[in-house]
Amino acid sequence: MNYNGKTVPTVVIKRLPRYYRYLGELLKQDIVRISSEALSRKMNVTASQIRQDFNYFGGFGQQGYGYNIEHLYQTIGDILGLNEGYRTIIVGAGNLGRALANHTTFAKRGFVLAGIFDTSEEVIGRVINGITVMPMTELENFMRESTPDIAILTVPKHAVQAVADRLIEGGIKGLLNFSYAEIDTEDKTVAIENVHLSDSLMTLSYDIKRMSEEAEG
Amino acid sequence: MNYNGKTVPTVVIKRLPRYYRYLGELLKQDIVRISSEALSRKMNVTASQIRQDFNYFGGFGQQGYGYNIEHLYQTIGDILGLNEGYRTIIVGAGNLGRALANHTTFAKRGFVLAGIFDTSEEVIGRVINGITVMPMTELENFMRESTPDIAILTVPKHAVQAVADRLIEGGIKGLLNFSYAEIDTEDKTVAIENVHLSDSLMTLSYDIKRMSEEAEG
DNA sequence: TAGATTGTTAATCGATTAACAATC
């Protein structure tokens, strides 16, 4: 994915939120500057990697001084688009959807909850985190009037492709997919990120099994 | 992480759940065999990578035939430890914790929900997915008697380190951490996997921003 | 047997680490 003409490897982008988190902590502690060396010790990565990573986006350090934390924090936030106020909707107001609607970290990171949708009469009309759950039949109307940027998908896996198609047709810019199925699309203007919760549990399970085996044998 | 003496790269392990998912789909469609080439087209990876990946765990294909899906599915499940019946507890019965307690995919993958814990009087005693929420003061007792393998952490970030320390002290084997902070430990016998939901939203946000910029300029 | 497809070695590509000159 490009930034200022340079191609930034995906691995680097995936590390940015973690930098952002650590820098936020330092900022809270009123620390003003930090060297790549000191940050590397805190984060358990190499100082070299930190400097390489930051340099994809243009050097924001200063020789002999290090990095200004406030500036670096703001810059990474900008790079990640946290100051765009992206409007987000949640499609699927089941247990997970409702939990994400109440997830305060999303709002703290600049994302604006703009709508919640479901098919079930049981949840339509309920108010979650200040937003009234709308019926799925209202989706196209809402998108036309309210032009959300991001949709968080927490629908059953058999429904996810059809819902994604409607969202893409309506001009959504990004999909955060929690459903246990993958989304197919030819559309190259929509970004898709998958979060498969059971995948994480399975890799954890693998690690546990290997550790037990090692301990035994 | 080792398997039969061979060191398997983490990237390979992280791909296993995705293979498992696709193979499960094929199985449901009563397909018996598949070649690495055919699977590669479905999954959008190279056939070469598939063959390399599977070979870390010993060749389970057959020249001229391909892979038997049933066998491959079972084997990957075994490798991932899905047949161990790992006993899992959820610590933190807030919105996210309750949603995960009701997450049926976990049970489908062989994980057994063994307990739910919280500090709040409001949720203690409530029954979630058949399990009564216990007070945190009961944690040590419960661990002694019930020896859970995995703890899913959905507690506020200021609490996560202390809770993790208690779990590790009590002999937990793996932690799936949803809290927005990282866990420090010297203990090399406990596996830790982090799921930072807002990280995914942020990388999605990055991708959207880059795509918009490209479209403009 | 002939054709298909694996398992595996070799070649390529990309990401990480090391090193150090530039410079604050």
Add this chain to the structure above:
DNA sequence: TAGATTGTTAATCGATTAACAATC
């Protein structure tokens, strides 16, 4: 100025892809 630390190039390491002999 001297010391510290970046930005960046070069060296290393690891992962992916290509190629093909082995074999079902």
